Amino acid sequence: MAVHTFYCPSWIDVGKGVLNTLPDIVKPYGKNVFVVMDAFFANHPLKDRITGLLPGCEVKFYTKVTPNPRTNDIDEGAGICRDFGAEVIVAIGGGSAIDTAKAINIVATNGGGAWDYARRAGETPREIVKPLLPLIAVPTTSGTGSEATRYSVITDHITHAKSTIKTDLNFPVRSLVDPELTVSMPRKTTALTGIDAFAHCFESYIGTKANPFSEMFSLQGIKLFIHSIERACENGNDMEAREEMAMCSTLGGLSITHSATTLPHGIGQALSGVTDAPHGGSIAVCMPEVIRWTLPYGQKKFAEVARMFDPSLASKSEEEQAYALPDILDNLFTKIAGEKMTMAKYGMTEEKIPAVVDMAFHNYKGDLSRHPRVPTEEELTELIRKCL
Amino acid sequence: MAVHTFYCPSWIDVGKGVLNTLPDIVKPYGKNVFVVMDAFFANHPLKDRITGLLPGCEVKFYTKVTPNPRTNDIDEGAGICRDFGAEVIVAIGGGSAIDTAKAINIVATNGGGAWDYARRAGETPREIVKPLLPLIAVPTTSGTGSEATRYSVITDHITHAKSTIKTDLNFPVRSLVDPELTVSMPRKTTALTGIDAFAHCFESYIGTKANPFSEMFSLQGIKLFIHSIERACENGNDMEAREEMAMCSTLGGLSITHSATTLPHGIGQALSGVTDAPHGGSIAVCMPEVIRWTLPYGQKKFAEVARMFDPSLASKSEEEQAYALPDILDNLFTKIAGEKMTMAKYGMTEEKIPAVVDMAFHNYKGDLSRHPRVPTEEELTELIRKCL
Numbered sequence: 001m002a003v004h005t006f007y008c009p010s011w012i013d014v015g016k017g018v019l020n021t022l023p024d025i026v027k028p029y030g031k032n033v034f035v036v037m038d039a040f041f042a043n044h045p046l047k048d049r050i051t052g053l054l055p056g057c058e059v060k061f062y063t064k065v066t067p068n069p070r071t072n073d074i075d076e077g078a079g080i081c082r083d084f085g086a087e088v089i090v091a092i093g094g095g096s097a098i099d100t101a102k103a104i105n106i107v108a109t110n111g112g113g114a115w116d117y118a119r120r121a122g123e124t125p126r127e128i129v130k131p132l133l134p135l136i137a138v139p140t141t142s143g144t145g146s147e148a149t150r151y152s153v154i155t156d157h158i159t160h161a162k163s164t165i166k167t168d169l170n171f172p173v174r175s176l177v178d179p180e181l182t183v184s185m186p187r188k189t190t191a192l193t194g195i196d197a198f199a200h201c202f203e204s205y206i207g208t209k210a211n212p213f214s215e216m217f218s219l220q221g222i223k224l225f226i227h228s229i230e231r232a233c234e235n236g237n238d239m240e241a242r243e244e245m246a247m248c249s250t251l252g253g254l255s256i257t258h259s260a261t262t263l264p265h266g267i268g269q270a271l272s273g274v275t276d277a278p279h280g281g282s283i284a285v286c287m288p289e290v291i292r293w294t295l296p297y298g299q300k301k302f303a304e305v306a307r308m309f310d311p312s313l314a315s316k317s318e319e320e321q322a323y324a325l326p327d328i329l330d331n332l333f334t335k336i337a338g339e340k341m342t343m344a345k346y347g348m349t350e351e352k353i354p355a356v357v358d359m360a361f362h363n364y365k366g367d368l369s370r371h372p373r374v375p376t377e378e379e380l381t382e383l384i385r386k387c388l
Numbered sequence: 389m390a391v392h393t394f395y396c397p398s399w400i401d402v403g404k405g406v407l408n409t410l411p412d413i414v415k416p417y418g419k420n421v422f423v424v425m426d427a428f429f430a431n432h433p434l435k436d437r438i439t440g441l442l443p444g445c446e447v448k449f450y451t452k453v454t455p456n457p458r459t460n461d462i463d464e465g466a467g468i469c470r471d472f473g474a475e476v477i478v479a480i481g482g483g484s485a486i487d488t489a490k491a492i493n494i495v496a497t498n499g500g501g502a503w504d505y506a507r508r509a510g511e512t513p514r515e516i517v518k519p520l521l522p523l524i525a526v527p528t529t530s531g532t533g534s535e536a537t538r539y540s541v542i543t544d545h546i547t548h549a550k551s552t553i554k555t556d557l558n559f560p561v562r563s564l565v566d567p568e569l570t571v572s573m574p575r576k577t578t579a580l581t582g583i584d585a586f587a588h589c590f591e592s593y594i595g596t597k598a599n600p601f602s603e604m605f606s607l608q609g610i611k612l613f614i615h616s617i618e619r620a621c622e623n624g625n626d627m628e629a630r631e632e633m634a635m636c637s638t639l640g641g642l643s644i645t646h647s648a649t650t651l652p653h654g655i656g657q658a659l660s661g662v663t664d665a666p667h668g669g670s671i672a673v674c675m676p677e678v679i680r681w682t683l684p685y686g687q688k689k690f691a692e693v694a695r696m697f698d699p700s701l702a703s704k705s706e707e708e709q710a711y712a713l714p715d716i717l718d719n720l721f722t723k724i725a726g727e728k729m730t731m732a733k734y735g736m737t738e739e740k741i742p743a744v745v746d747m748a749f750h751n752y753k754g755d756l757s758r759h760p761r762v763p764t765e766e767e768l769t770e771l772i773r774k775c776l
Contacts, residue, residue: 003403004635006536006642008394015391148394212608212635220604247392247600254394 004211007168008148008257010137014177014247016239019138022053022090025174029134030087031057036077036101038065038093038140046140046181050092060084062104065093067278069100070157074114078107089135091172094193095144095153098137102152102170105132115156118163121362128169137172140181142232142245143193143280145200145253147175162273162363177250179242190233191336192280194245198225199268199283200252204259206294206301207370214259219308221251226309233336263290263375266367267384270359277346284333285343288326289387290371295322297373343387353384392599395556396536396645398525402565402635404627407526410441410478413562417522418475419445424465424489426453426481426528434528434569438480448472450492453481455666457488458545462502466495477523479560482581483532483541486525490540490558493520503544506551509750516557525560528569530620530633531581531668533588533641535563550661550751565638567630578621579724580668582633586613587656587671588640592647594682594689595758602647607696609639614697621724651678651763654755655772658747665734672721673731676714677775678759683710685761731775741772 013021026033033054041047042063051059062080064073081089081104091101103114109132110117116126137147146152152165185193201221204214224244231241267290268282277285291302299322306325307313309332313321334340348356357380360368368374375383401409414421421442429435430451439447450468452461469477469492479489491502497520498505504514525535534540540553573581589609592602612632619629655678656670665673683690687710694713695701697720701709722728736744745768748756756762763771 003401003406006396006398006400006402006638009397009399010394011397012394013391014394018391212612212639216604216608216639220600224600250394251600251604 002211004213006213006258008171008254010148010171010173010175012148012175012177012250014243014250016180016243017178018176019178019181020053022050022136022138022176025136025176026054026057026088026090032085032087033057033059033090034081034084034086034088035059035061035090035092036065036097036104037061037063038097039063041093046092050090060086065097065100067096068155068162069096069103069153070155071114072157074100074103074154075107077104078114081108086133089133090138091135092138092140094139094141095146098139098144098146098172099152099154101135101137102146103154103165105135106165106167106169109133114154114165117165117167118154119166120163125165128167132169134173137175138181139175139177139246139249141185141189141193142179142182142242142249143196145197145249145251145256147172147177148250148253149257151256160273162269175250177246179239179246182242182246183236183239185236187233187236188337190236190245191229191333191338192278192284193249194225194229194232194336195280195284195333197245197249197252198222198229199264199287200261201225201248201255202305203262203264204255205305206372207259207262208372209259209370211259214255217251217254217258221248221255222305222308224248224251229332229336260370261367263294263367263371266360266364266371267356267380269364269367270356271343271346271348273359273363274352274355275347277343277348281337281341281346284337284341285346286384286387288330289383291326291329293383294371294373343384348388350385350388353381356384357381390599392601394601394646396559396642398536398559398561398563400536400563400565400638402631402638404568404631405566406564407566407569408441410438410524410564413524413564414442414445414476414478420473420475421445421447421478422469422472422474422476423447423449423478423480424453424485424492425449425451426485427451429481434480438478448474453485453488455484456543456550457484457491457541458543459502460545462488462491462542463495465492466502469496474521477521478526479523480526480528482527482529483534486527486532486534486560487540487542489523489525490534491542491553493523494553494557497521502542502553503551505553505555506542507554508551513553516555520557522561525563526569527563527565527634527637529573529577529581530567530570530630530637531584533585533637533639533644535560535565536638536641537645539644550657563638565634567627567634570630570634571624573624575621575624576725578624578633579617579726580666580672581637582613582617582620582724583668583672583721585633585637585640586610586617587652587675588649589613589636589643590693591650591652592643593693594760595647595650596760597647597758599647602643605639605642605646609636609643610693610696612636612639617720617724648758649755651682651755651759654748654752654759655744655768657752657755658744659731659734659736661747661751662740662743663735665731665736669725669729669734672725672729673734674772674775676718677771679714679717681771682759682761731772736776738773738776741769744772745769
């Protein structure tokens with residue numbers, strides 16, 4: 001019998017206005033506060049709001065954060081963080097800002113460079129021996145779930161290879177998940193980040209590492225996604241929908257913390273590495289086809305998710321339910337994004353397939369191996385061709 | 389909008405044989421291991437097994453553990469723990485052993501007596517200022533969920549008043565939930581502890597503090613209870629059933645950690661205070677009647693749970709579904725316990741009703757106030773009379 005583990009030590013508060021508790025939360029840790037924010041916020045009122053919330057503190061902002069956090073930016077930020085004498089780190093933004101802050105925390109306290117700590121084929125990541133600073137995560141999108149994970153995804157600035165720093169020390173000590181911060185997200189970003197959150201829940205659910213703990217996070221997240229993603233896209237000010245999507249995103253993080261992503265993330269991330277496809281979009285363009293390809297190998301969980309989207313399917317056979325899911329998702333993704341997304345639109349071509357397959361097998365083998373149907377290189381090539 | 393909090397820092401491993409990982413788990417904390425065990429284990433092979441698992445360690449056993457942990461036993465154990473120079477505490481047994489160990493940990497490290505730290509009307513519990521020892525919880529029943537909570541329920545040995553030490557420091561650093569340890573539980577104990585686990589899930593679910601986090605723990609726990617309690621009672625060696633009940637119990641702990649118990653626990657605990665009713669039995673004898681009394685004030689969640697027990701109810705109205713629940717539970721409790729449980733059998737009489745009502749209102753007001761229908765003293769009197 002397998003051992004099922006429950007573990008996420010982060011204290012996570014989800015609710016409108018929780019950012020206002022930041023002063024109380026920072027206080028016990030010290031007065032030197034290093035704030036890592038998305039570049040997007042460099043001249044944003046949110047920056048002044050943060051300063052205003054921390055009147056007795058020295059606040060140092062670092063906003064060199066890119067969508068795929070680069071090791072040189074992280075290492076530079078770590079130096080500034082160390083020189084500043086930071087006592088606590090606050091990460092505000094999407095997954096990139098939180099992942100950057102996690103990596104800065106490790107480098108600032110343990111030295112070396114961020115890439116030393118990442119998982120790379122054939123190499124043992126450098127050990128973290130000194131205690132990290134407390135990290136407070138404040139997501140401003142509802143997608144990544146990084147506020148509830150031990151992961152920090154980073155990109156080597158020289159080779160552009162992507163990898164992950166995976167350590168229990170990466171869990172934020174506190175996470176403030178305030179749906180008010182997501183209200184200004186444009187519709188398209190809401191849709192793509194929402195698809196990412198759904199993918200975390202869904203892929204963890206169908207994956208071979210799924211267990212009673214991960215499954216409950218997954219199902220609760222999927223339920224909230226179904227209930228709120230359309231409303232959040234249609235009306236960004238719908239606070240109930242924003243709140244449910246914020247919760248969905250956190251549950252997605254808890255899902256991958258207790259299980260893991262599978263083939264759609266494997267293909268999607270490789271696609272983003274080869275083209276400039278945005279993360280959520282790269283998953284949307286392959287997930288329906290991945291499901292169709294997987295269904296001959298098991299239908300139960302797919303049928304269950306299909307019924308959650310469309311309870312009227314209950315009268316159909318399990319097979320019919322399961323086979324309805326790819327179209328349900330395809331139609332929903334198109335509807336919320338406002339357009340049909342395809343690999344071709346992201347610059348993907350027949351010629352680039354080998355590169356995507358190669359990257360998937362090299363960098364995202366875990367995603368492939370945890371999928372309920374594990375593809376060969378030939379099968380993956382054929383599968384990606386169908387998504388073009 | 390309310391703030392919903394996710395927080396349980398304990399690392400919890402659930403699975404057959406996880407007790408065998410104890411050596412690796414104890415190792416980083418030190419060699420002086422203080423083991424708190426149920427009195428029942430004083431001359432049990434499990435004691436030798438623990439010693440055998442920790443060959444390089446000094447192991448000191450403390451087995452003065454009673455079903456309602458008494459302050460004098462806790463304070464005595466704390467003295468022994470301190471004198472021994474314990475570096476880590478291992479708690480093995482039912483909820484009483486784990487709750488005793490939690491309280492010993494506080495007193496051994498912070499001084500005073502256990503009762504100083506308990507919540508009492510009109511008094512501020514003594515502050516915990518010094519760090520506690522790491523506590524590893526190993527439950528041997530599937531009921532209390534103490535391996536996943538911040539609670540330690542203790543009884544003042546002089547006044548026999550019961551109270552709770554509630555602190556985030558009470559969360560075990562690790563919990564080893566090994567269903568193999570529950571195999572020897574007699575049928576009746578399996579039934580009564582299982583009812584307690586179900587009650588934690590169910591009461592948290594219907595309570596006014598329920599939220600998307602607690603609800604998912606509750607529903608997953610209820611699902612496992614329905615799937616496995618009868619099999620665990622009928623055949624104690626059914627390892628799948630034992631494992632699912634172990635998981636159910638942990639989920640019950642997570643449920644009350646994120647929401648809380650309600651009226652059945654309020655009445656049940658007061659009943660146990662006035663009579664000698666066992667904890668699980670005290671809840672079983674009032675829960676169906678409590679539900680009947682509550683239904684005019686809301687049916688949705690009760691109907692949902694009823695459908696989980698009996699999917700064929702789906703064709704009925706929500707009202708019919710909800711009103712089916714009390715009988716479903718009554719019949720199931722009788723079936724698994726092997727006899728119809730009643731308050732009268734536990735020595736409860738008409739004359740003792742005022743004492744139970746009084747204790748419920750004084751010691752378990754929180755349970756009452758979080759119930760979806762809050763009783764007056766008159767209503768509670770009438771309700772208990774119906775359970776006689």
